[in-house]
Amino acid sequence: FEESGRASPVTDLDRRFMAATIRLSERHVGLTGTNPSVGTLIVRDDGDGPVIVGRGITAPGGRPHAETIALTEAGDLAIGATAYVTLEPCAHHGRTPPCAEALVRAGIARVVAAAGDPDPRVSGRGHAILRAGGISVVPHLLADEARQPMSGYLARLTRKRPEVTLKLAVSRDGMIGRRGGGQVAITGPVANAQTHLLRARHDAILVGAGTIHEDDPALTCRLPGLESRSPLRIVLDAGLRTALSSRLVRTASETPTAFAVLGDPAAAAAFRAAGCELIACEAEPGTDRIALEELLDDLAARGISSLLVEGGAQTARSFLEQNLVDRIVLVTGDTLVGAGGIASPLVPSDMPADFRAGRQLQLGPDLWREYERRTF
Ligand code: AOF
């Protein structure tokens, strides 16, 4: 338990500054590699009300950490100030000394922290270093809110698998595409841009080989300025039967592309020569289907914290049936697919009971709905 004697009471101002620090931390989601995107604000009050003297977000690539950046900006103004951090400051030596030590050395008087860090090199030690250095520590303020932008990191560390988001675009008549018809435009340009933003915030995108065959998608982030944030593209293709002429294979040297396969498929060498990576998977016992849970374990082990499942119906169904989905994004378009349509495994009027409706956005003619798995 906390040493109650030393921790100062939490004020309404603390809550507002922590809320602002959490919003700051959201900016680098998807950019920080295996590190969570953390926010720091350094605030001092010399009698005329609080002033922000330093701000930091974990830098793209994961280093420097948020605290280091905020302390550099604050300089001597950090002496006697309060630091708001969305994650317990680190206690391990990386490219720089631990952030907890840096906060002590800079003369910070008080640290208000949100989430604890499950990284075994840090967990509890960060706060202990601060206290030993004479800093008053207020932990757990708005911890649930702070965990949202780092939910992928937390899933990878605590559950040893990436956080999985399932995204489906559904027509007015409940279809996600048309068999044999190539790509069908179900949603409009605003929802499509939002999808690209969703891609940029994930470490990897996964689709079934059927989707490549039917749609020949690019699966990249094509927002101006964010092109470099295209995640790793993963195709579930047990027998490696995707065409070498597909857009994905043709662009594999520009955007990392991996095929999840079983055994040693005949086409392996040609795919490798085209720049694709092959991920050797286990089969689900008694089937020739890829074991998804083991694949997720593998992805987490290589540092992938967030996975976006983008199609098609069979792949979505497998993830849902095996309870591997943490978040659902369902976009309903204003279009009709009609004859030959592929029915969506999910429709808004019949969502699984263990998901709760979250944010809703009207994006032009389309409705974007987010659902979170209930955790109680
Ligand atoms: C902080 N501030 O902004 C972040 C932290 O690979 P390294 O050395 O950068 O360490 C990665 C770990 O650092 C990561 O697992 C998590 O515990 C912590 N992330 N810590 O003090 C930050 N991003």
Ligand code: ZN
């Ligand atoms: Zn650190």
